[in-house]
Amino acid sequence: MASSDTYRIDVPASTQQLSVVRDFVTNHARTYGFGESDIEEIRLAVDEAMTNVIKHAYQYDESKTVYVTLGKNKTEFWVAIQDSGEAFDIEKYQEPDVSERIKQRKKGGVGVFLIRKLMDKVEYSRKNSHNEIRMTKNL
């Protein structure tokens, strides 16, 4: 397998597909030699990113598609999730105060915070009406 190989799956924007994408990413991460705790972190980060796409970019419209691509080079493993929905403005993002959110009975809003904690690098971009979040873990 060439180190520049990339793999992709396209799935409907449905929460039913979260486990499919988790399995896809977990299986590849495992072949790249990551230990269990790194695999758990990658799996969770990807789940959080895809959940945000389904919820915010597509607002639960299951007719839309989520594009998941992954690959690695000599030093890094990366997963990119693309969508054609509403853009996420990372500039406006504020780190959540979990204790305050609990007081307000909020059901979450901590996904981006987790992704940033779990991965080594997180990049957002928008090109040709597609949003991309690219998450990288060092090998």
Place this chain on the structure above:
Amino acid sequence: MSSFNVQIRHEQEIQILELYGELDAHTAPDLEERIKKLIDEEKYFIIVNFTSLDYISSAGLGVFMAYIEDVRTLGGDIKLTNMKPSVYNVFDLLGFPTLYDILDDEKQAAQRFKSEFDK
């Protein structure tokens, strides 16, 4: 599709929820329904046993975030037990151990409730 199941039993006034499988944005609404139903039935002393829960995302944690204040305001609590390290790690990353009672097992949680009843 993620598999998830909740089993509920009770020991005196304490409700014990056992979680099985994977808790994500797809399955979290199932748990939310169960907890809402307990609150509607005025059952506010809740232990959630995570022994058989293999995975949790923030959508799962969100259920606990949304209802803990209500349950505590009504004089009860939701205590969490028996987490696998991978599941505990997610709670820990978000600072939950200072906000929730996370205990080793049901016995500890039941004792904690009893000492609170005695106050």
